[in-house]
Amino acid sequence: AQSVTQPDIHITVSEGASLELRCNYSYGATPYLFWYVQSPGQGLQLLLKYFSGDTLVQGIKGFEAEFKRSQSSFNLRKPSVHWSDAAEYFCAVASMDTGRRALTFGSGTRLQVQP
Amino acid sequence: DTGVSQNPRHKITKRGQNVTFRCDPISEHNRLYWYRQTLGQGPEFLTYFQNEAQLEKSRLLSDRFSAERPKGSFSTLEIQRTEQGDSAMYLCASSPGTSGRNEQFFGPGTRLTVL
Numbered sequence: 001a002q003s004v005t006q007p008d009i010h011i012t013v014s015e016g017a018s019l020e021l022r023c024n025y026s027y028g029a030t031p032y033l034f035w036y037v038q039s040p041g042q043g044l045q046l047l048l049k050y051f052s053g054d055t056l057v058q059g060i061k062g063f064e065a066e067f068k069r070s071q072s073s074f075n076l077r078k079p080s081v082h083w084s085d086a087a088e089y090f091c092a093v094a095s096m097d098t099g100r101r102a103l104t105f106g107s108g109t110r111l112q113v114q115p
Numbered sequence: 116d117t118g119v120s121q122n123p124r125h126k127i128t129k130r131g132q133n134v135t136f137r138c139d140p141i142s143e144h145n146r147l148y149w150y151r152q153t154l155g156q157g158p159e160f161l162t163y164f165q166n167e168a169q170l171e172k173s174r175l176l177s178d179r180f181s182a183e184r185p186k187g188s189f190s191t192l193e194i195q196r197t198e199q200g201d202s203a204m205y206l207c208a209s210s211p212g213t214s215g216r217n218e219q220f221f222g223p224g225t226r227l228t229v230l
Contacts, residue, residue: 032159
């Protein structure tokens with residue numbers, strides 16, 4: 001069964017500092033990978049996605065993520081964090097090879113931004 | 116494109132009562148998903164529809180839960196004889212096409228509190 005691990009439950013960074021959120025997945029075949037962001041009381045918004053090709057993908061709001069097959073990782077990065085980035089971030093995986101289209105999510109990383 | 120909408124946004128009910136939630140997907144999206152999210156966790160898949168056909172149900176979807184998507188448009192999720200453990204955010208998502216390459220667009224969710 002596929003699974004997603006986000007090792008950091010809570011991260012605090014200063015505004016303007018760089019950010020990296022970790023995501024490791026366990027999946028026997030080639031996955032589709034996603035990062036979503038959720039602000040309080042809001043639904044999930046897609047930041048970026050990886051299906052194939054270039055392993056460094058660019059997303060919205062200045063975020064990027066790098067797919068490393070050898071490490072089963074898909075870490076999210078941002079060079080300079082803004083106060084408005086404070087939210088909960090979820091990594092998710094879907095199947096490329098089976099008919100299953102549901103997403104499997106990690107437990108999330110809550111980002112706090114200090115002024 | 117008005118996005119995925121869900122009603123009601125909040126529902127408080129007493130244990131043992133039945134509740135029904137509605138999801139209106141993005142127009143023309145033929146896939147619709149239901150997820151459940153408890154505090155401090157990522158969303159967990161419940162079920163999904165392609166048009167009006169319910170193609171997969173999670174083991175989380177007990178006999179007290181039923182979902183429908185008549186005519187392949189809006190969907191309803193009903194919980195019978197609610198229990199306190201049903202308290203959660205219920206998220207709906209939709210996606211176009213049939214490929215796993217299609218991102219899922221999430222609604223704002225319905226927060227259920229069972230007293």
